[in-house]
Amino acid sequence: MRSKGARNARFDERRAELLDRLRARLTQRGAMRPTLRELAMSAECSVSTLNHYFGRRDDIVMAVFEDSGQRGQGQFQVTRKAGPEFENSIRDAVILSWTVMTRHGVAAMLAMGMVEGMRDDLLGPAFIDTMFEPFVIALAERLDTHVARGQMRDVDTRMAALALASPLLLGALHQGELGGAKAYPLDGEAFVDHVVQGFVRAYRAD
Amino acid sequence: MRSKGARNARFDERRAELLDRLRARLTQRGAMRPTLRELAMSAECSVSTLNHYFGRRDDIVMAVFEDSGQRGQGQFQVTRKAGPEFENSIRDAVILSWTVMTRHGVAAMLAMGMVEGMRDDLLGPAFIDTMFEPFVIALAERLDTHVARGQMRDVDTRMAALALASPLLLGALHQGELGGAKAYPLDGEAFVDHVVQGFVRAYRAD
The missing domain is CATH 1.10.357 (Tetracycline Repressor; domain 2)
Structure with a gap:
């Protein structure tokens, strides 16, 4: 059984990895303002994974703002x-x-x-x-x-x-x-x- | 039979009317970057009407820029x-x-x-x-x-x-x-x- 700390660390690591891909997609030349589906495709995960780690589309964008x-x-x-x-x-x-x-x-x-x-x-x-x-x-x-x-x-x-x-x-x-x-x-x-x-x-x- | 001038005047008038609605839609609070379909809905016409009067989505946006x-x-x-x-x-x-x-x-x-x-x-x-x-x-x-x-x-x-x-x-x-x-x-x-x-x-x- 993993400790809560280890689970949190795994969550944070996975979230940071997704964040990098989301940031790249949100600034993609010629394709700004991606939809939630497009964000999920670029992050190589499902929409529900994005919902799990961030919330709705607005929450994803705000997470990228915060990170920036x-x-x-x-x-x-x-x-x-x-x-x-x-x-x-x-x-x-x-x-x-x-x-x-x-x-x-x-x-x-x-x-x-x-x-x-x-x-x-x-x-x-x-x-x-x-x-x-x-x-x-x-x-x-x-x-x-x-x-x-x-x-x-x-x-x-x-x-x-x-x-x-x-x-x-x-x-x-x-x-x-x-x-x-x-x-x-x-x-x-x-x-x-x-x-x-x-x-x-x-x-x-x- | 209408003259070419009269037909052109009608075309320009209809285009100007569409342009007003497109401009309003393109600046709509909380709903920026509308799709071509959304633009057509707001202009109360079909996508093919927009294509006829302007061209593609980029051409519509550029027409609104020019007008502005x-x-x-x-x-x-x-x-x-x-x-x-x-x-x-x-x-x-x-x-x-x-x-x-x-x-x-x-x-x-x-x-x-x-x-x-x-x-x-x-x-x-x-x-x-x-x-x-x-x-x-x-x-x-x-x-x-x-x-x-x-x-x-x-x-x-x-x-x-x-x-x-x-x-x-x-x-x-x-x-x-x-x-x-x-x-x-x-x-x-x-x-x-x-x-x-x-x-x-x-x-x-x-």
Whole structure:
């Protein structure tokens, strides 16, 4: 007879394995918004297995959001801690954000969250809560430190964080997930630099 | 016997009528990404009627994108023409953009465009081309005038337009289409003001 702990460990392991396949299917190019049946096919299990491990389709999507938020914790921690100097600190946070979005698949996850969450009363707020706000809050904390040190103007740092994060997110989605790179290419490095320069001019203490 | 002109007028009229219903269905809260069959049901016609008037599902979505771009022409025209003074001109363009998004249903259309276009090689670029870039290009033209007059720094105005438009778009989507207003409310008027102030500080000529 296996102990409860061993059974739970087996459950968690199997669930994590399914989660990997579900995440891959939910971000599959050319086939977004899969049905529950399509999710089960990609996870190589039955619909009732998915129901057992997660619940309904909404629960599956929310589990993938949660997991994605967990995977972001490292980036959020780094983003939270301000560097010593204002401009370099902004640049470091921006480059980290741009890099994880465009090179480590985070833009695809954010695109998926928006596709699932738009105009949906359950999944929209869940996306905001687990995937979007944790980054904005971490960035606002970094900015709070700069305000406290007198390096940045005393503004609403939540709004400033949104103003800084938005062009990065939209730039990454525009070029990659929406395929804008072909007809309307954007030099990523120059754009990151443009956003940093603009932000520093707008917010550095006089 | 009816003339070819009369037949074409009837075709266009019927197509426009279907387009209205299709647009409503494509942005329906809680039921985004409708199937072709669902689109036909909402348009109160058969799938083969939709095929006759538009083509395949992708063609229907692109027809709605085009129509939405056409409806935006008035806003794009106004956005293109700079006002006499830099700060007021930026404020006017920002308020117009925020108002059409949050009060005249444009955020819902942009959300729909992103839901249909993300990670889709055909619909992503079509969304960018018909709905997203026309606004960014118009805004960049407004900024070009301010640069030419010496009111604004001589920067890449396309990047500056993206930097200005992005927080507005994301703010509107966050609050409305993603339901962030409940747990993470944003004072729209204060946010618009914050974005304008930040932009003017960052870009006005020294």
